[in-house]
Amino acid sequence: MSAPAEGNQAYGKKPFKRSTSHFADRITADGRDGWPVEAGRYRLVVSRACPWASRALVARRLLGLESALPLAVVDPIQDDRSWRFTLAPDGRDPVLGIRFLAEAYDARETGYPGGVSVPAIVDVPSGKLVTNDYQRITLDLATEWTALHRPGAPDLYPEPLRAEIDEVMEGVFRDLNNGVYRAGFATGQSDYEDAYRAVFHRFDLLSERLADRRYLVGDTLTEADIRLFTTLVRFDAVYHGHFKCNRDKLTENPVLWAYARDLYQTPGFGDTVDFDHIKRHYYQVHTGINPTGVVPLGPDPAGWLTAHHRERLGGRPFGDGTPPGPVEPDERIPPAGRP
Ligand SMILES: N[C@@H](CCC(=O)N[C@@H](CS)C(=O)NCC(=O)O)C(=O)O
Numbered sequence: 001m002s003a004p005a006e007g008n009q010a011y012g013k014k015p016f017k018r019s020t021s022h023f024a025d026r027i028t029a030d031g032r033d034g035w036p037v038e039a040g041r042y043r044l045v046v047s048r049a050c051p052w053a054s055r056a057l058v059a060r061r062l063l064g065l066e067s068a069l070p071l072a073v074v075d076p077i078q079d080d081r082s083w084r085f086t087l088a089p090d091g092r093d094p095v096l097g098i099r100f101l102a103e104a105y106d107a108r109e110t111g112y113p114g115g116v117s118v119p120a121i122v123d124v125p126s127g128k129l130v131t132n133d134y135q136r137i138t139l140d141l142a143t144e145w146t147a148l149h150r151p152g153a154p155d156l157y158p159e160p161l162r163a164e165i166d167e168v169m170e171g172v173f174r175d176l177n178n179g180v181y182r183a184g185f186a187t188g189q190s191d192y193e194d195a196y197r198a199v200f201h202r203f204d205l206l207s208e209r210l211a212d213r214r215y216l217v218g219d220t221l222t223e224a225d226i227r228l229f230t231t232l233v234r235f236d237a238v239y240h241g242h243f244k245c246n247r248d249k250l251t252e253n254p255v256l257w258a259y260a261r262d263l264y265q266t267p268g269f270g271d272t273v274d275f276d277h278i279k280r281h282y283y284q285v286h287t288g289i290n291p292t293g294v295v296p297l298g299p300d301p302a303g304w305l306t307a308h309h310r311e312r313l314g315g316r317p318f319g320d321g322t323p324p325g326p327v328e329p330d331e332r333i334p335p336a337g338r339p
Contacts, residue, residue, distance in 0.1 A: 016185035018178055022114050023105075024133040027121065028144045035123065035130050037145050039068040042130065043093075045101055045120040047083060048274040048337075049076040049281030051177065051230040052134035053119035058226045059138040061268035061324050064150020069141075071331065074101060074118065076274075076281035082116035096127060104129045138223060152322035156223045165217050168224045175202035176231050184243025184289065192244065200247045207255040214262070214315030221317050225263060232260040233273055236299050238282040242290060251303060261303070262310040267323040274337030275301050301339040 027035040027042065035042075044060065046053035060069060072093050074083040083101040085093040092099050104122045105112055108129040120132045131137060142156040157165065175198040183199060186192035206228070209216065216224040231239070235250040251257050264270035283295040317323070327333075 014187070015191045016182045018181065022112070023108065023129055023131050024136065025131050026133075026136060026140055026144070027130060028140065029147065037148065039148055040070065041124060042069055043072055043095055043122045043124055044069050045072045045074060045083070045093075045104075045118055045122060047074050047076055047118045047281065048272070048277040048333075050118050051234060052117075054230040054233075054272060055134065055138045055226050056119045056141065057272040058229065058269055059141045059156060059223070061272060061327070062156065062221070062226075063141055063145065063153045064324055065141060065145060065148060066328055066331070068145070068148040069121075070095065072096070076277040077284055083118060095124060096122060098127070103127070138226065142223060150324065152318070154221055154318045154321045156221065156226070158218070158222070161218050161222065165222050165224045168216050169227055171202060171205070172224070172228050172231075175199060176206075177227060180231060180235075180239040180243050180245050183245050184239070184286075196245060196247070199245050203248065203253060203256065207253055210259050211255050212313065214259075214310050214313040215317075219315045220319040221263075221266070226269075229260065229263045229269055232256060233264060233270075234278055234282075235260075237275055237279055237301075241296065242282050242286070249299075251299075258308040258310055261306065261308040264304045265308065266317055267325075270304065270338075271327045271333065274333045276334070276337035304339050 025033040025035055027033075027037055029037050031037075044056060046057055048054065048057070057071075060066060060071070072085065072095070073087060075086040078084070081100045081102055085091060085099055085101075088094055096104065098104060100116075101118070101120060102116045104120065104127060105116050107127045117132050117134075119134050119137055121130045121137065122128065123130050139157055179195050179199045179202065182195035183192055186195055206216075213219075215221055216228060232250055235245070239245045240249050250260060264273070279295050283290050284293045287293060
C-alpha cells in the first residue's frame with residue numbers, strides 16, 4: 001500500500017512538509033554501498049511531470065548516459081497504487097516486468113509505509129529499488145558515473161565551484177523548487193503568504209544575479225542551472241495558477257524568461273520536457289486543490305522557441321566539451337507535449 005500522492009494529504013492547518021528520501025543508497029564508482037556503477041545494470045524510473053525526476057532526465061542527457069542508464073517513463077497520472085507503467089505495451093515495464101513502481105519498492109523493503117516517489121533507480125537483476133534520493137542522484141551521475149560519460153560531457157559539479165553551487169542551490173531549493181509546493185499545498189493563509197513571498201523574493205534575487213551572467217555559477221552550465229530550470233519550465237503552466245504563485249508570470253520577468261528559454265533551447269534541457277505530462281499530472285492528481293480535474297488549455301508554449309539573445313553575455317555552455325547529440329527516437333517528446 002502506498003501513501004497518497006502529495007497534495008492529497010488530509011487537510012489540517014499544518015504547513016506542507018516534504019518527506020525525506022528513505023532509500024538513500026548510492027551507486028558509486030567503487031560500489032561501497034553494494035551498488036557499483038555498471039552500464040545497463042540499473043533502470044532510471046521517472047515521471048516527466050515531476051521536477052525532481054526531471055533533474056535526472058536533463059543530467060542524463062547532458063552527460064550522455066542514455067545507453068548506460070536506460071529509462072522508464074511512468075504515466076503522469078497516479079492511481080491508488082501510485083506510479084504506473086501504463087505507457088508501456090501491456091502496461092508492464094518491458095525490462096523490469098512490473099506494472100507499478102511500488103513493486104520495486106516492495107522488493108526492496110516489505111511493507112514500506114512511505115510514499116512511492118520518482119525519480120527512482122532500480123537494480124534490474126534483483127528488481128529492487130536502489131535509491132529515490134533525488135538530491136543525490138544527479139550529483140552522483142555527474143561525479144560517480146564519469147567512466148560512462150560520453151566524450152565531450154560537461155563537468156556539471158566542478159570541484160572548485162562546489163561551495164558556490166551548493167549555496168546557490170540551497171536558496172533555490174528552499175524558496176523556489178520547494179517554495180512553490182509550500183505555496184500550492186498551504187492550507188492556511190499565512191503559510192501560503194510566507195511561501196509566496198519567498199518564491200518572489202528568490203525571483204528578484206535570481207533575476208539580479210542573472211542580468212549580466214549567462215549561468216548561475218561560473219561561465220558554464222552546472223547542476224545549479226538544472227535545478228533552477230526544472231522549476232522555471234513549470235512556472236506558467238502550473239505554479240502560477242494551480243499553486244497560486246501569481247505575483248508575476250515567468251514571461252513577465254525579462255531576465256528569468258530569457259534565461260529559461262536559453263536553457264530550454266540548449267540540447268538536453270527542452271528536449272526532456274513534456275508540457276502535456278506536466279499539466280495533466282498537476283491538475284488531475286492534486287484533487288485537493290483542483291477538485292474538478294479540469295486541465296487548462298493555456299498557456300501557449302510557442303514562446304519557448306523565441307530568440308533569447310543571451311549569447312551576448314558570453315559563457316561557454318559546455319565548457320571545453322560539446323552539446324549532446326539528438327534524442328533517441330523512443331525518447332522523443334510527442335507533439336502534444338512540446339511547442
Ligand atoms: N518525495 C520524494 C521527492 C520526489 C517527489 O516528491 N516526487 C513526487 C513527484 S513530483 C512523487 O513521486 N510523489 C509521489 C508521492 O510522494 O507519493 C522524496 O522525498 O524522495
